[in-house]
Amino acid sequence: MNSISTIPDADAAEAPHFGAVRTAFQQYESQTRAAGEPDWLASLRRRQLTRFLAAGYPTRRDEDWRHTSLDAVVSMPFALASSAGPDGRIVQLLEGSAFSSVSGQRLVFVNGHLIPELSRAVRSSDGVYVAGFASAVQEKSEILRARLTADSEDGSDGSLGALNLAFAREGAVVIVPANTVLDEPIVLVFVSFPQTAGERTHVRNVIMTGPNSRATVIEHYIGLGTESAVTSSVTELHAGQGAVFEHLKLQDESNSVFHLATLRARLESSSKVSCHSFALGSRLSRQNVLATLAGEGIEAVFNGLYLGDADRLIDHYLSVDHAAAGCASHEFFNGVLDDKATGVFYGRIRVRQHAQKTDAKQTNKNLLLSDDAAVHTRPQLEIYADDVKCTHGATIGQLDPEGLFYLRSRGLPVATARRMLIHAFAGEIIERVWCGAARDVLNRLVWDRVERTRHVSASEQ
């Protein structure tokens, strides 16, 4: 254990609720050590915990968290979620879940524990590696060590990213070798089923696609139960040179869950990557997308749709770093907000000095359906190169009265006209999904959800 870094003792200034975090970590560490986790990971976890304890939870005083308060998360008890076996209810939930009809490899996690009975992972001859984090740490130790160390130590994922790695029990590790084409998407399902209030789940996914490979990974977060809980998820994506990759995340957790997630993507030259975020559920959700365009000639699309009702808060935080010349990145985020829901969007495109010939475009459109819904949006450009084409735009408003009038003048009732416009608004995001099977599923799901919002057919005004 000598090689493992130590965690400094608590001093008087430390927030009292960190005591529970320290205790949980000690217990957790003894478990992972007993399970034979390698030293490098134990050491890395300790460093991450130290980083978290030093920085604490982000507060609204942080510029990046101005509209999203984690007070509820901080005041909740800190207990790691225990495994729930393949309960009948979970089986039922999975069968009815959005991507159940999509064939291909599948990993199912319940409360952050891999459930092999419900998963469908085969060691195929093409060398594609799909496994849980805990076993990958043993089998692909060196690859993961390099990846996790490099990604976590720059600190860009903030204190929540550090907390995630300190406690990440499971997650999916997907490694696609060079020149390999995967026809079917890999589906990762994360079920949260909290048994007591304040349960925490930490999952860490690592996706690496080799040069000139082609793959699709779908992350689906769903939940059961009404206890409050926190899901923390970090996905590290590394797309190799010339790789074509699609990442789709559907966050549809139950209303009592706080969902804090980060997607960190590093894209190499000539890769073509599309990342989608569909945020429909949870009480409060925060999705960070931190992308670095590291090589030339990358085409990247970041695409998202959020639907909010009740008093949900949905926060998207995007940072796209153009570090090389000749890349194109397009961000499209649309939000539909009803009742007392709040939408938060922060998007930053940074174009470095040598990233000439960059083509960057960012749009954030918001539709407010009720009097109490609110939107905070900050689309930002930071440009240090001169030969670039960068635009951003943001709109917030209600349904276009002229559009409504047009449809009504064609004999459509106002309720139908409103529906059509809302569906079109959401549909332009769904259309950008490449994977046909997933697109159909999302179309139906989003349609259902939109129908459920209270002001879909009539406004209050």
Next chain:
Amino acid sequence: MSANVPNIDQLVRSEYKYGFVSEIDTDSLPPGINEEVIREISARKGEPQFLLEWRLKAYRHWTTLKEPHWAKAVYPPIDYQAISYYAAPRSKARYSSMDEVDPELLKTFEKLGIPLSERARLAGVAVDAVMDSVSVATTFQKELEQYGIIFCSFSEAVRNHPDLVEKYLGSVVPYTDNFFASLNSAVFSDGSFCYIPKGVRCPMELSTYFRINAAKTGQFERTLIVADEGSRVSYLEGCTAPIRDENQLHAAVVELVALEGAEIKYSTVQNWYPGDREGRGGIYNFVTKRGVCKGRRSKISWTQVETGSAITWKYPSCVLLGEESVGEFYSVAVTNNRQQADTGTKMIHIGRNTRSTIVSKGISAGEGQNSYRGLVVMKKSAANARNFSQCDSLLIGDRCGAHTFPWIQVMNPTATVEHEATTSKIGEDQIFYCNQRGISRQDAVNMIVNGFCKEVFRELPMEFAVEAQKLLSVTLEGSVG
């Protein structure tokens, strides 16, 4: 090409033509700030008790604040104890006629092209000239009095119209507003005061000309404009400073109040000394400007052309309180060499049917960094409010930066907010096209830049628009080789 380089160097060096220093005897306080200094400033100006109290409150509040650093600007820490907070040309307290004014002073303003002599009627602009911290002359006062318009230096207003000052001072920018506004509230020395009575359309452009002359001083002036019901005024502000190696702090506050149906148009051509090519010297321009549209159908329009200052930190804002009130912001900000500008606006929509327009044009050349930072808020009460923002950036050269940081908050579904931003550069093909038609490179750049800024220049009063165009071409001279 290399043969041209010294030529370009010369151009750049000669660009700041207002960099001279006038030999004027100055009366200034020793550097440093404490309650004694504030009492001294107040005593020298013979101020009433309420103002001294207000200054002290501001100072005490300021000591609890930390200097903000969220702006996208890099600069060494400012030593607030090394600045002299009061400097005034030493002379008689008040001139009974222009002939008594120190000829050196008049010459200074003459050199700057500001006619202080009332004989220069043709200009048709009433000027309040502020040198270092003190207003030296205000022209056309008598003429304006016929209409009941009060246009004078702030000190004069405190003496002659204390009720108006007490009523409106700090009503838009309270002394607690921010670090620099608090500092200004504590030590402000002079500035302009303007009151337009009910139903009066001000017959001429009002203007204040600010000049920093003394070394190691800060300039802290305060402008207050009140437009009573149904009145209308157009106000211009210009500023220059001599070339010095040190950085000088300019922390001003401008407050505008527009009552029902009133309209205030506030134009600025800011040309403080920007520092040299290596970024030595230059003014730190940390300014708080805010207007409140108090009454129904009132309107405040800000137009600014920012070409000077080492650092500009300035967000002229509109609080749209009255129903159907209108806020406008038109801005051209140019950064060349090592200049940094972090500027933009805030539009706070509170009343129903309020409207605002933001047009911001940023031009970066050399190693300049230009940021637009803006806030648009639609409060819950702002039914049917509307905002349109357009932020365009033009990059000249590959070592400069252009950034856009808009922030939009909407709490009312009937409000409509649109924001658009683009970034572009002057294309080689555009320049080639002009060259081909016999237009030199420099002229081509000027032409393209002027076209880029046209939307904003259109909003300026005519004399200023001409001035602004010239200024822009001078500022960008030599930036394209």
